[in-house]
Amino acid sequence: MTITPDDKRFMKEALSLGQKGLGRTAPNPAVGAVVVRDGVIVGKGFHKVAGGPHAEVNALNDAGEFSKDATLYVTLEPCNHYGRTPPCTEAIIRAGIRRVVIGTLDPNPQVAGGGADYLRSKGVKVIAPCLEYRARALIAPFVKHIFTGLPWIRIKAASTLDGKIATATGDSKWITGQKAREYGHRLRDISCAILIGRGTVEADNPSLTCRLERGAGAGGPKDPQRIILDPTLALSPELKVFNLKRLGLSMANTIVFASKKRIETQIIRRLEQLGVEVILVGEEEGGDAMDDDEHCGHKLSIRDVLAILGERGIQSVLCEGGGAILGSLFDNGLVDEVFFFYAPKVLGGQKAISSVGGVGQTACSDAKRVYNCKVKKFGDDFLIHGFMKEGIYSAFEC
Numbered sequence: 099m100t101i102t103p104d105d106k107r108f109m110k111e112a113l114s115l116g117q118k119g120l121g122r123t124a125p126n127p128a129v130g131a132v133v134v135r136d137g138v139i140v141g142k143g144f145h146k147v148a149g150g151p152h153a154e155v156n157a158l159n160d161a162g163e164f165s166k167d168a169t170l171y172v173t174l175e176p177c178n179h180y181g182r183t184p185p186c187t188e189a190i191i192r193a194g195i196r197r198v199v200i201g202t203l204d205p206n207p208q209v210a211g212g213g214a215d216y217l218r219s220k221g222v223k224v225i226a227p228c229l230e231y232r233a234r235a236l237i238a239p240f241v242k243h244i245f246t247g248l249p250w251i252r253i254k255a256a257s258t259l260d261g262k263i264a265t266a267t268g269d270s271k272w273i274t275g276q277k278a279r280e281y282g283h284r285l286r287d288i289s290c291a292i293l294i295g296r297g298t299v300e301a302d303n304p305s306l307t308c309r310l311e312r313g314a315g316a317g318g319p320k321d322p323q324r325i326i327l328d329p330t331l332a333l334s335p336e337l338k339v340f341n342l343k344r345l346g347l348s349m350a351n352t353i354v355f356a357s358k359k360r361i362e363t364q365i366i367r368r369l370e371q372l373g374v375e376v377i378l379v380g381e382e383e384g385g386d387a388m389d390d391d392e393h394c395g396h397k398l399s400i401r402d403v404l405a406i407l408g409e410r411g412i413q414s415v416l417c418e419g420g421g422a423i424l425g426s427l428f429d430n431g432l433v434d435e436v437f438f439f440y441a442p443k444v445l446g447g448q449k450a451i452s453s454v455g456g457v458g459q460t461a462c463s464d465a466k467r468v469y470n471c472k473v474k475k476f477g478d479d480f481l482i483h484g485f486m487k488e489g490i491y492s493a494f495e496c
Contacts, residue, residue, distance in 0.1 A: 120288035127240035166194035200226035201233025266449035425456020
């Protein structure tokens with residue numbers, strides 16, 4: 099079946115709507131939909147939150163009686179089973195939709211094609227796929243989570259042209275300008291959680307909230323869950339990030355991962371009184387470890403940390419550093435998407451802190467390759483955005 103230029107145009111609109119659900123729909127995927135009749139969009143919708151109506155239903159409700167004999171564009175194959183909500187295929191048939199254009203079929207082999215086949219059996223014309231590369235990018239966090247149990251890992255680093263994120267003394271404010279930092283908050287908005295290490299908390303005393311006037315979703319900006327790696331529980335409970343919930347400044351959870359070998363009961367109790375959850379994980383001495391405290395040598399298993407987050411339904415994690423954590427994620431092949439910001443500055447100095455640490459590669463031929471890169475300017479700064487696997491393209495414009 100032929101995909102027309104109009105089909106691509108309306109699917110792009112559905113994809114843009116689907117982006118509004120990023121970071122908000124777990125354990126479900128982000129999905130967008132539009133209803134088109136006589137070449138005009140008469141209904142729009144996206145999946146806003148798990149347990150709520152799916153994108154198709156929201157679009158059909160928005161279109162109302164104009165859904166009859168119309169075309170539905172939806173980024174992901176409509177479901178044909180009962181979950182928290184009834185099957186979307188039944189809603190499509192009841193609304194009188196004549197034609198359905200699907201971005202991508204469901205990647206789950208147990209249900210792939212079921213919704214499309216059912217619609218066809220009821221006389222609905224179904225065309226799939228349409229702009230599949232972008233539709234699959236939109237659901238990439240969902241796909242990785244259901245197949246591996248691990249969250250999709252985005253890493254963000256802001257450095258000088260020579261790759262430094264801080265001086266030898268730890269000063270890092272500010273390397274990039276306001277526009278680049280605002281985009282960093284957009285990445286927080288579309289991620290389920292944000293991950294940083296003890297050193298970054300000590301140096302910056304951050305709040306790790308999303309400070310945008312408008313977020314991707316209809317409900318405004320969303321704070322990600324805050325994940326902090328502090329192997330020896332050395333951080334002060336007085337830091338901002340531990341007191342946001344108590345002060346009513348953010349309802350997102352804060353979780354601290356620490357070593358099972360360092361059970362500081364008094365500190366744990368103090369953090370829990372502030373509404374902070376402490377999770378103890380094992381230390382590992384091999385390559386599958388995260389060295390977040392180079393001076394005392396304590397290491398947390400990055401795979402254990404991510405597996406626990408995955409078990410909690412967290413689909414996507416934005417890691418903002420520091421360099422030891424980013425290096426460990428790269429060393430273990432766990433990075434999916436990268437956002438490297440560069441400022442037109444040079445710090446120099448052998449002891450200045452690099453954006454990516456870890457063990458690294460012994461030969462240039464073994465360097466980690468970034469695919470499908472895009473470059474965008476933010477004021478005087480520029481961003482390189484790409485993926486760690488071939489065949490994945492951006493679901494949204496930088």
